[in-house]
Amino acid sequence: MSVWTGLRGHAVQREMFRRAVSRGRLSQSYLFVGPDGIGKQLFARRLANCLLCREPGDELEACGECASCRPFHAGNHPDFLFVDRPEGKRELPIDLIAGSPERRGQEGLCHDLSLRPLEGSRKIAIVNDADTMTEPGANAFLKTLEEPPERAMLLLVASNLDAVMPTIRSRCQLVRFSALSTTDVEELLIELGLVPSSEEARFAAALSEGSLTIARQLLRPELRELRTTLYTALSQGNFSGLSLAKSLLEVIDSISADTPEQRVHANWLIRFAVEYYRSALRGLSQHDRETDFGAIPMAQSWAGTLTNRAEPLELIGTLIERAIEGANHIEQNVPVPLALEAMLDDLARMSRPVIAR
Numbered sequence: 001m002s003v004w005t006g007l008r009g010h011a012v013q014r015e016m017f018r019r020a021v022s023r024g025r026l027s028q029s030y031l032f033v034g035p036d037g038i039g040k041q042l043f044a045r046r047l048a049n050c051l052l053c054r055e056p057g058d059e060l061e062a063c064g065e066c067a068s069c070r071p072f073h074a075g076n077h078p079d080f081l082f083v084d085r086p087e088g089k090r091e092l093p094i095d096l097i098a099g100s101p102e103r104r105g106q107e108g109l110c111h112d113l114s115l116r117p118l119e120g121s122r123k124i125a126i127v128n129d130a131d132t133m134t135e136p137g138a139n140a141f142l143k144t145l146e147e148p149p150e151r152a153m154l155l156l157v158a159s160n161l162d163a164v165m166p167t168i169r170s171r172c173q174l175v176r177f178s179a180l181s182t183t184d185v186e187e188l189l190i191e192l193g194l195v196p197s198s199e200e201a202r203f204a205a206a207l208s209e210g211s212l213t214i215a216r217q218l219l220r221p222e223l224r225e226l227r228t229t230l231y232t233a234l235s236q237g238n239f240s241g242l243s244l245a246k247s248l249l250e251v252i253d254s255i256s257a258d259t260p261e262q263r264v265h266a267n268w269l270i271r272f273a274v275e276y277y278r279s280a281l282r283g284l285s286q287h288d289r290e291t292d293f294g295a296i297p298m299a300q301s302w303a304g305t306l307t308n309r310a311e312p313l314e315l316i317g318t319l320i321e322r323a324i325e326g327a328n329h330i331e332q333n334v335p336v337p338l339a340l341e342a343m344l345d346d347l348a349r350m351s352r353p354v355i356a357r
């Protein structure tokens with residue numbers, strides 16, 4: 001089995017490294033950049049595995065059985081180093097890079113990397129979340145980057161290139177990674193057992209922007225509850241915007257620690273509404289349902305009830321515009337309750353069936 005099995009996309013980057021290895025032209029420092037949740041760190045780990053393997057063969061592979069692969073898989077390879085931002089922290093602490101204040105320079109990544117390889121021909125360090133290094137941390141790290149120990153290799157991983165110090169950026173070979181395809185995200189969600197149904201996998205993948213991280217956030221039970229509450233109301237045709245806003249705001253408040261989080265959740269809610277109407281639109285315009293990625297059944301049956309309206313397509317278009325306006329209001333710092341109440345009230349009023357007299 002290939003060491004790359006289970007890793008989606010990024011074929012170009014693999015080929016680039018394969019050629020660099022076969023020509024003996026590997027750099028000592030790389031900076032991997034791309035959106036969150038697309039497998040950059042996983043790629044870096046697989047690459048490290050291949051480069052440390054003693055029986056790698058011609059291709060960029062790892063045998064999985066040699067005296068290097070076994071400890072690597074067991075997580076205790078002496079020549080493989082890894083640091084990242086601790087859970088719940090916003091920054092990558094300098095202590096991990098350069099050692100604690102008492103033992104600065106005598107421990108930490110830079111120190112460990114300067115030691116001779118124990119097992120094989122090189123030492124490899126992955127610095128995950130390299131864009132969250134503090135300035136002192138980055139400065140301490142810079143020395144290692146400027147003059148890397150002879151057989152050391154550095155793989156920096158970051159999602160925000162602008163947040164990486166220019167001095168660090170300029171000393172690494174930049175490798176850009178793209179978002180995954182929607183199909184890759186959908187299949188990964190199913191493969192990793194993260195979804196209750198293939199329908200959910202499709203929906204989350206369609207909204208994920210090619211990021212497994214976003215897809216997983218979308219699948220959190222609280223966000224699912226928001227979505228279900230919203231869709232149930234929207235599909236009733238005749239609902240009260242204000243009482244819907246009230247129950248949705250209760251959920252949002254219960255899952256948001258602060259105002260910025262409240263905004264993030266409100267934005268998701270609006271995004272859900274837009275997806276609902278877009279799915280309705282596709283349902284109405286005789287879109288092929290088999291290939292309708294991320295179709296929302298509730299929205300499509302709701303669309304079916306609109307056929308007696310004069311201009312159903314136009315109506316849905318107006319509803320989408322109103323929802324997007326809500327997102328703009330939140331962007332402009334309108335308080336979340338105010339923005340959502342106004343938006344849902346308008347959506348309710350606009351979608352109410354016209355009663356024949």
Ligand SMILES: [Zn+2]
Nearest residue numbers: 053063066069
């Ligand atoms: Zn091996």
